[in-house]
Amino acid sequence: MCSNDLCEIKSVRSELIDEISNKMKDNDTIQKTCNLFKILSDNNRVRIILSLQDRELCVCELSLLLDMSQSSVSHQLRHLRNSNIVKFRKENKQIFYSLNNDEIIKLIEKGEEYES
Amino acid sequence: MCSNDLCEIKSVRSELIDEISNKMKDNDTIQKTCNLFKILSDNNRVRIILSLQDRELCVCELSLLLDMSQSSVSHQLRHLRNSNIVKFRKENKQIFYSLNNDEIIKLIEKGEEYES
DNA sequence: TGTTCATATGAATATATGTTCATATGTGCT
DNA sequence: AGCACATATGAACATATATTCATATGAACA
Numbered sequence: 001m002c003s004n005d006l007c008e009i010k011s012v013r014s015e016l017i018d019e020i021s022n023k024m025k026d027n028d029t030i031q032k033t034c035n036l037f038k039i040l041s042d043n044n045r046v047r048i049i050l051s052l053q054d055r056e057l058c059v060c061e062l063s064l065l066l067d068m069s070q071s072s073v074s075h076q077l078r079h080l081r082n083s084n085i086v087k088f089r090k091e092n093k094q095i096f097y098s099l100n101n102d103e104i105i106k107l108i109e110k111g112e113e114y115e116s
Numbered sequence: 117m118c119s120n121d122l123c124e125i126k127s128v129r130s131e132l133i134d135e136i137s138n139k140m141k142d143n144d145t146i147q148k149t150c151n152l153f154k155i156l157s158d159n160n161r162v163r164i165i166l167s168l169q170d171r172e173l174c175v176c177e178l179s180l181l182l183d184m185s186q187s188s189v190s191h192q193l194r195h196l197r198n199s200n201i202v203k204f205r206k207e208n209k210q211i212f213y214s215l216n217n218d219e220i221i222k223l224i225e226k227g228e229e230y231e232s
Numbered sequence: 233t234g235t236t237c238a239t240a241t242g243a244a245t246a247t248a249t250g251t252t253c254a255t256a257t258g259t260g261c262t
Numbered sequence: 263a264g265c266a267c268a269t270a271t272g273a274a275c276a277t278a279t280a281t282t283c284a285t286a287t288g289a290a291c292a
Contacts, residue, residue: 011174011210011237017181020167027159030166033227034159041154042250043147050146051136058127059269065133072251074270084231093259093268094127103230110226111149114219115200127267158280175239188281190240209238209289233292240287249278257270262263 036107039083044068045076046108052086053105056098152223155199160184161192162224168202169221172214 040046047066051057057065063073077097080086085104089096099105156162163182167173173181179189193213196202201220205212215221 012177012180016171017177020171020173020181024163025166029228030162031159033224033230034157034162036227036230037153038157038249041150041157043143043150044250046146046150047140050141055132055136057136060267061128061133064128065136069252070269071253071271075250078270090259093266095269107226107230108149110223111152112145114149114152114223154279160280176237185282186239187241187283191280194240206289209236211239235290235292237290238288241285243283243285245280245282247278247280250276252275253273255271255273257268259266259268261265261267 036083039079039085040104040108040111042076044072045080048073048076048080049085049099049104049108052097052099053102056089056096058094058096060094062097152199155195155201156220156224156227158192160188161196164189164192164196165201165215165220165224168213168215169218172205172212174210174212176210178213 040049044066048062051062051065059070059073059077062068062077063070066073068076077086077088080097081088084100086097087100089098156165160182164178167178167181175186175189175193178184178193179186182189184192193202193204196213197204200216202213203216205214
């Protein structure tokens, strides 16, 4: 028997559901992970990250390399900054971006390896 | 010197950009990876996947467990089916969903481990 | 065959997100 | 001080996506 108002189903295994619910990861943890994956869900953002592997590039070089407008690159870099994925360094008029570390590359590669 | 119309920047390192461009991964590969990450960018979808680890559940059990409407669960399961992440089995009136394999769990855990 | 349970699905809605456009900020140079 | 280069940013716009609502489909059962 099932006494919920979400659905009328009678054949729910309540004990199993309770058990899974208790073992379920903390929602904040899941949300944090999802936010990271969301960063990696955009083609242009991933291409920016891949471009910054092993070197630093300035905004216009990224813009030129990836065929994106300067504004678009800048907006995406802001997301990557906020997510602590990239850092930057000012040199004269230019701002050079680079990866904070290689962890993000490894994660992308794990995604790439999935079912391939 | 730089002869592009994307930006007016003169200090672009053209040779470096060409080199990176040549080494850049195939765009289809990147897009495919991004699509996978996009699947994992939604909290409810990830919770469905985590719930299906080690067992099969029917739609209403998922709905009850995750406090989502039946319709919403069903829509999300469609995405997971289309991405080949889950499979299903019919038993009488119910449809039991389960993971195709554990690769997706491992990927989620990799994301969780990132900067933690 | 009519009813209930279980799930799927299309349309509508609200929200989130990426890009563009215009402009602001800031640096170096003449 | 004025100008060109380099980047950042807010607003507007278009698109994508998640949820809800209503309804369709389908199986079991009386």
